[in-house]
Amino acid sequence: VGITIRDVAEAAGVSPATVSRALRGMPNVNASTRARIKSAAARLDYVASPSASRLASGRTGSIAVITPYISRWYFSTVLSGVESVLQAAGMDLLLLCLDDKADSREVPSAAQRLRRRVDGALIIAMPPTDPQVREVLDLGMPTSLIGVTTEGVPGVAIDDTQAARLATQHLVNLGHERIGLIGGSSVEAQFTAESDRERGYRQVLRDNGIALDASLMSSGYFTISGGERAMTNLLTLSQPPTAVFAMSDEMAFGALRSLSLHGLVPGRDVSIVGIDGHDVSEHLNLTTVAQPVGQLGRLAAESLLLQIQASSEDPIPGVLRVPTQLQVRGSTGPRSTPRS
Amino acid sequence: VGITIRDVAEAAGVSPATVSRALRGMPNVNASTRARIKSAAARLDYVASPSASRLASGRTGSIAVITPYISRWYFSTVLSGVESVLQAAGMDLLLLCLDDKADSREVPSAAQRLRRRVDGALIIAMPPTDPQVREVLDLGMPTSLIGVTTEGVPGVAIDDTQAARLATQHLVNLGHERIGLIGGSSVEAQFTAESDRERGYRQVLRDNGIALDASLMSSGYFTISGGERAMTNLLTLSQPPTAVFAMSDEMAFGALRSLSLHGLVPGRDVSIVGIDGHDVSEHLNLTTVAQPVGQLGRLAAESLLLQIQASSEDPIPGVLRVPTQLQVRGSTGPRSTPRS
Numbered sequence: 001v002g003i004t005i006r007d008v009a010e011a012a013g014v015s016p017a018t019v020s021r022a023l024r025g026m027p028n029v030n031a032s033t034r035a036r037i038k039s040a041a042a043r044l045d046y047v048a049s050p051s052a053s054r055l056a057s058g059r060t061g062s063i064a065v066i067t068p069y070i071s072r073w074y075f076s077t078v079l080s081g082v083e084s085v086l087q088a089a090g091m092d093l094l095l096l097c098l099d100d101k102a103d104s105r106e107v108p109s110a111a112q113r114l115r116r117r118v119d120g121a122l123i124i125a126m127p128p129t130d131p132q133v134r135e136v137l138d139l140g141m142p143t144s145l146i147g148v149t150t151e152g153v154p155g156v157a158i159d160d161t162q163a164a165r166l167a168t169q170h171l172v173n174l175g176h177e178r179i180g181l182i183g184g185s186s187v188e189a190q191f192t193a194e195s196d197r198e199r200g201y202r203q204v205l206r207d208n209g210i211a212l213d214a215s216l217m218s219s220g221y222f223t224i225s226g227g228e229r230a231m232t233n234l235l236t237l238s239q240p241p242t243a244v245f246a247m248s249d250e251m252a253f254g255a256l257r258s259l260s261l262h263g264l265v266p267g268r269d270v271s272i273v274g275i276d277g278h279d280v281s282e283h284l285n286l287t288t289v290a291q292p293v294g295q296l297g298r299l300a301a302e303s304l305l306l307q308i309q310a311s312s313e314d315p316i317p318g319v320l321r322v323p324t325q326l327q328v329r330g331s332t333g334p335r336s337t338p339r340s
Numbered sequence: 341v342g343i344t345i346r347d348v349a350e351a352a353g354v355s356p357a358t359v360s361r362a363l364r365g366m367p368n369v370n371a372s373t374r375a376r377i378k379s380a381a382a383r384l385d386y387v388a389s390p391s392a393s394r395l396a397s398g399r400t401g402s403i404a405v406i407t408p409y410i411s412r413w414y415f416s417t418v419l420s421g422v423e424s425v426l427q428a429a430g431m432d433l434l435l436l437c438l439d440d441k442a443d444s445r446e447v448p449s450a451a452q453r454l455r456r457r458v459d460g461a462l463i464i465a466m467p468p469t470d471p472q473v474r475e476v477l478d479l480g481m482p483t484s485l486i487g488v489t490t491e492g493v494p495g496v497a498i499d500d501t502q503a504a505r506l507a508t509q510h511l512v513n514l515g516h517e518r519i520g521l522i523g524g525s526s527v528e529a530q531f532t533a534e535s536d537r538e539r540g541y542r543q544v545l546r547d548n549g550i551a552l553d554a555s556l557m558s559s560g561y562f563t564i565s566g567g568e569r570a571m572t573n574l575l576t577l578s579q580p581p582t583a584v585f586a587m588s589d590e591m592a593f594g595a596l597r598s599l600s601l602h603g604l605v606p607g608r609d610v611s612i613v614g615i616d617g618h619d620v621s622e623h624l625n626l627t628t629v630a631q632p633v634g635q636l637g638r639l640a641a642e643s644l645l646l647q648i649q650a651s652s653e654d655p656i657p658g659v660l661r662v663p664t665q666l667q668v669r670g671s672t673g674p675r676s677t678p679r680s
Contacts (some may be wrong), residue, residue: 065435070423070633076416083410083437092457095405095433097423108430117432224623257623280620283597284566294411334569 002122003046006228011040020059023090038177059119062092063304065123066110066136073250073278074293076126078146081297089305092297094118098132111135122146124297127191128153143309148192150230154208154317156300158191163289163324164200164245167273170287170326171243172208175335176271179205180241182220182230182251196277197247216241220251227254242270242335249276249288256331258286267333285330292322343386344400351380360399363430397461402432404451406476407464410437411551413590413618414633418464418486421637429645434458438472451475454557462486464637467531468493482647486640487530494647494657496640500533503664504540504585505612510627510666511583512548512618514611519545519667520581522560522570522591536550537587537615557583560591567594575602575610582610582675589616589628596671606675617667625670 009016014033022037029037039048063086069075079095086093095116096110111130114121115263118141125147126133136154137143145155171179181201184194205212217239218230227246231254234241246252252274259266266272266285276279277290303317349356354373362369369377380386403426409415421436426433432450433455436450441543450472454461458481462498466473476481477493483493511519521541524534537574538557555577567586567595571594574581586592592614599606606625614621617630643657 062434070420071413071416073411075421076411079435080410080437085437087437092453093435094402095419095423095435097420097427113432155624166461224619228623253620279564280593283568283593284624 003044005046006090007044007096008037008046011044012037028256032050033239037183042131057117058224059308060092061093061145062118064094064096064110064114064118064121064122065124066096067128068098068126069096071113074248074276075124076146077293078297078300079221081294082122082198082301083297085195085298087307091119091305098126098130108194109135111139115139118142119308122297122300122304125191125193129145144304144307145275146296149319152194152316153269154319155302156303156320156322157193157297158291158296158324159321160196161203163199163275164247166289166324166326167202167275168201168204170273170328170332171245171271172204172210174243174271174332176241176243177210177335178213178233178239178241178243179210180216180218180244182218182227182234182244182246184247185219186223194247208227220248220254222248222251223261224254224257225248227251227259229254229322231255231258232262235259235264241271243332244270244272246272246274249278249286251333252286252288252331253278253280256286264323266331268336271332271335273288275324277325279325282329285327288327289324291324343384345386346397348377348381348384348386351384352377366578383571390479399648400457401430402434403641404434404436404450404454404458404460404461405464406436406438406461406466408438408466409627410435414588414616415464417633418640420638421634422462422641423637425638425641425645431459431645435516438466438470449557451479455479457596458491458662459648460484462637462640462644468570484640484644484647486636487661490532493657494643496636496662497499497533497662498631498636499661499665500536501540503615503631504537504587505544506583506613506664508541508544508665509615510668510672511585512544512550513612514581514583514672517550517675518556518579518581518583518609519550520556520558520574520584522567522574522584522586523559524562524587524596526557532570534587541585558634560586560588560594562588562591564590564597566596567591568598569594571595571598572602575599575604575669580610581679583672584610584613585611589614589618589621589626592628592671593618593624595625596626606671608676611672611675613672615664617665621667627669627672628667629664630667631664632647635662655674 004020005016009019019037022034064083067075083093098110120142121136123133123145126152145153147157149155149157183198193206218233220226220230246255246257255272256266261272264270274288275284277288281288299320345356349359358369359377364376378380405422422432460482461476463485468490485493487497489495489497523538530564556575560566560570584595586595592612595612597605598611599610602633604610614626614628617628620627639660
């Protein structure tokens with residue numbers, strides 16, 4: 001049958017539960033006991049198997065990360081931050097991508113797949129109203145949201161309204177009054193990030209006595225090509241904007257491309273500002289409100305591990321807000337005199 | 341204790357092994373039996389637990405993906421392809437990032453973490469000479485490499501020599517003779533991709549009677565900023581290149597940035613070609629040799645699942661080569677007459 005956790009416990013003269021805690025790097029095991037246990041485990045060539053560990057600790061040693069995208073910059077950067085913390089804690093990372101088609105597939109739902117398999121879940125920028133996300137939240141296991149917030153669920157996020165205010169106010173300070181917005185879908189804002197960023201944009205216009213012009217708001221669906229189409233639409237207006245706030249850097253990349261195709265120079269003819277701090281932004285000379293994306297992932301993972309270790313009487317943590325920062329580059333500049 | 345696989349087997353009138361095969365979507369279960377089993381499992385609210393499944397099938401239902409980076413475009417795009425196949429097959433994806441520091445950390449090695457936990461492993465673009473990778477290969481479980489190749493291990497990769505030949509020949513065809521190379525590290529090529537791409541570059545120069553000039557070869561370390569520094573170095577030569585082949589699109593992005601900072605126009609003053617087909621390349625108007633990166637991930641995952649299902653007498657599959665394609669854009673153009 002092979003070496004079990006009981007063999008290690010016997011060799012080290014401790015209980016199986018202590019072996020489990022020690023090998024997982026959990027607290028409440030003193031250093032010399034931990035060293036003795038590690039040495040016994042190494043001598044016996046013991047590796048915790050999920051089932052054996054579960055017997056001893058009631059835990060699986062695994063955390064699920066649920067994300068709607070893997071290859072998009074924001075999501076892969078969060079995932080990278082999460083992974084670094086889980087690896088250092090000796091936890092396994094179970095990756096689940098939930099796209100629109102997941103519902104219709106003949107595969108078990110996310111919640112079905114997670115039950116009894118993981119000790120907790122991290123959900124990256126998915127709307128808590130999504131039925132599959134709701135089902136995971138209903139499992140009642142330790143869970144943390146990243147990038148979105150909802151009542152009663154711990155999470156880590158930026159202040160999206162404030163980030164949008166920083167971006168829009170920067171354009172106002174440069175003398176712009178016709179300020180376009182490139183956002184997500186015009187039909188419905190699925191993410192709190194989206195509605196919060198639009199709110200920040202509206203607030204700054206109102207605070208500066210600039211009338212909202214709905215024709216200056218265009219949908220870019222958070223993709224590069226969507227941003228390009230949205231900017232092109234804005235340029236066809238009889239009175240195009242002199243500056244545009246794009247809700248994400250990737251949409252801003254598309255907007256820069258559209259300007260270039262029209263022979264317009266960013267920062268001189270039309271100013272563009274994004275949100276993200278995408279690693280390509282510096283190379284495209286894009287002004288952006290940078291968010292610490294890797295840190296969002298790290299903080300969420302650390303806070304989830306604390307939740308898992310906490311006793312059931314401890315209060316559930318709230319939402320941790322991390323600050324953003326305006327990075328001014330060449331894509332924004334003072335409003336030029338109208339071209340004749 | 342809850343519902344076990346035996347309860348489902350009894351309800352459906354089949355063996356536990358058949359339940360396991362049916363719920364995993366494996367072959368050799370006919371459609372009506374599979375439907376009866378699924379219906380019984382749903383009625384009993386049964387979800388396969390890793391330990392129970394392992395008892396019945398000897399398998400864990402999990403696949404490990406081992407990668408040196410998560411947030412870089414190539415790696416996250418491969419991962420996305422892998423995940424889509426594993427999810428459709430109902431397999432869990434255990435994600436492990438092995439960076440340089442992994443060796444020195446007080447955490448178990450990758451091989452220790454995978455033993456008895458997964459049915460197989462996919463390794464993304466890591467040198468098979470890496471000690472941690474070697475240890476995983478030595479476990480003898482079904483394994484597939486992505487983007488690199490080594491004797492005796494199945495894998496999916498492009499023909500890197502051919503991809504580099506396509507890129508370099510394109511520059512030769514445009515009349516260029518002083519053709520720079522931006523590669524990885526000058527000290528040692530850790531990846532077969534790197535040495536193969538340099539070989540393709542050298543071959544095309546030789547085939548066209550162009551002498552190799554070592555001063556035209558610069559290290560970009562496969563990052564955007566490394567590519568920018570490498571291009572800047574090339575521009576400081578007394579006789580700078582009129583065209584540059586960068587071994588990756590991200591290094592080419594950096595090279596474009598360096599040109600722009602020097603007031604040079606890509607495709608007119610200096611031509612740049614990359615390899616990848618990165619999703620930002622189109623927007624930067626970069627000529628590139630595109631590789632189907634998501635498809636590499638999907639094919640590797642599919643081939644690994646076949647290996648796992650195969651009997652031990654079946655031959656181990658070899659390396660699957662997927663084709664690349666030159667995409668000509670504005671960053672390359674005919675050699676201009678020397679600037680005076």
